[in-house]
Amino acid sequence: MPPVGVSPSTSEDSVAVDADAITVDTLLRGRVTLLQPVRGFRSSLDPLLLSAFVPPPFGRFVDIGCGTGALAFSLAALDPAATGVGIEIQPRLSGLAARALARNDFAARIAIVEGDVRTSVGRGLLARASFDLVATNPPFRLVGDGVASPHPERDAAHHEVSLTLTEWLDAAVALMKPSGRLAVVFAAPRLPELLAALGSRGLAPRRLRLVHPTPDRPAVRLLLEAQRGGERPLGIEPPLFLRDPTGHSQEVRRMLGEALDEPVMLYP
Numbered sequence: 473m474p475p476v477g478v479s480p481s482t483s484e485d486s487v488a489v490d491a492d493a494i495t496v497d498t499l500l501r502g503r504v505t506l507l508q509p510v511r512g513f514r515s516s517l518d519p520l521l522l523s524a525f526v527p528p529p530f531g532r533f534v535d536i537g538c539g540t541g542a543l544a545f546s547l548a549a550l551d552p553a554a555t556g557v558g559i560e561i562q563p564r565l566s567g568l569a570a571r572a573l574a575r576n577d578f579a580a581r582i583a584i585v586e587g588d589v590r591t592s593v594g595r596g597l598l599a600r601a602s603f604d605l606v607a608t609n610p611p612f613r614l615v616g617d618g619v620a621s622p623h624p625e626r627d628a629a630h631h632e633v634s635l636t637l638t639e640w641l642d643a644a645v646a647l648m649k650p651s652g653r654l655a656v657v658f659a660a661p662r663l664p665e666l667l668a669a670l671g672s673r674g675l676a677p678r679r680l681r682l683v684h685p686t687p688d689r690p691a692v693r694l695l696l697e698a699q700r701g702g703e704r705p706l707g708i709e710p711p712l713f714l715r716d717p718t719g720h721s722q723e724v725r726r727m728l729g730e731a732l733d734e735p736v737m738l739y740p
Contacts, residue, residue, distance in 0.1 A: 494568065496575075499542065500729040503549040507572040508540050513565060518693060519543035519609045521712070522657040523550060524727035525681060525695040530554040531604030534647055536589050536640050537561070541569035543609055548578040557597045559585045561635070589635070589643045598647060605653050606644040611635055612659040637662075637669055645673050653678075654698045660691035670698050681709040687716070 493510040499520065508514045519539075523546035530551045535544035538558030548554055560566035566586035573579045583597055592598050644654050654675060658666055660682055670677060675698045682691035691711065713721050 499546060500549055503729070504542070504545045505572055505575040506540050506542060506545065507568040507575075509564065509568070513539060513562070515539055515542035517714075518657045520546060520728060521683060521693070522607060522609060522655060522695055523547050525657075525679075526605070526607065526653075526655040526697060528554070530556070530607075532556065532602065533605035533607055534559065534598065534603045536606065536608040536643060537610050537635060538569055538584065539565050539609075541572055541584070543607055544569075544582055544584075545572075545576060545578070547605075547607060548576075548582050552578075555581045557583050557585060557603075559587055559589050559592060559598065561586075561588050590639050593643050593646045600646050601649050601652075603647045603652055604649055605655060606648050607655045608640060608644065609657050610637070610640045612637070612662060637665065641669050641673060641675075645675065648700070650700060652699070654696075656696050656698075658694050658696065660694045663694055666694075666696070674700055676701055676704075677706050678704060679707045679709060681712055683712045683714065685714050687713050 494507050495510055497506045497508055498504060499506065506515065519542040523543055526547070528551040530547050531554065533544075533547055533554060533556040535547070535556065535558040538544045538560045539562075541558055544556055544558035548556060558566075558569060560569060563586055566584055570584040570586075573582055573584060576582075585592065585597055589598070594600050648654060654670075656666075667677060677696055677698045679695075679697040681695040683693035683695065684691050695712075712723065714724055715721060
């Protein structure tokens with residue numbers, strides 16, 4: 473999905489647009505502030521859809537591959553009692569998330585860790601079986617699938633270059649409490665693969681929602697919540713349509729915290 477182009481964005485300290493330039497962006501009508509590169513990885517609509525899909529309370533959560541913080545920050549803004557950790561392997565992105573955190577009211581409840589989740593489980597803030605919710609907007613394009621970005625930072629965020637489906641799921645299982653939840657936004661065409669991987673790890677899908685660009689186009693994303701075992705059946709929720717004939721759908725506007733009579737800036 474396209475990068476977030478949120479609220480009016482400004483280049484921090486009025487620097488010229490170059491390789492190190494960043495923008496100061498807001499989400500959820502100003503409740504979340506992000507710092508993002510002008511060139512390189514910029515957050516998409518996906519983490520905002522996921523944060524709206526998962527019902528609170530979130531308890532203590534971890535965001536695997538937090539990027540510049542869109543998902544972790546949104547979860548913290550939506551649940552005033554939640555605490556969490558975001559882990560990100562790319563130094564520039566984790567650095568921007570840490571800097572942006574200080575600009576938000578929930579800064580005391582969130583920590584940003586720079587590291588590889590594959591080797592960080594069980595260390596420091598990432599204790600095993602210590603999270604009520606594992607949330608992730610992982611890279612979900614297979615290497616060689618589609619056109620690779622010429623920018624390595626963006627390519628690593630979108631393709632399974634440094635984190636595959638099996639790897640982030642293994643980390644999620646290790647980090648979840650026995651009663652914990654997993655929430656993920658993923659590529660819709662890979663649903664069968666995702667379900668098989670969940671089942672092989674003793675995780676059962678509880679809720680599923682498919683995301684379509686418009687009512688007449690196939691799903692491009694899925695939103696899924698899973699837990700360990702149990703007999704509760706899968707609840708398949710009505711599809712989410714991002715656009716309708718009038719523009720952005722009313723549901724998307726509500727999810728983003730936008731008033732229905734105001735323009736939505738997040739999904740051009």
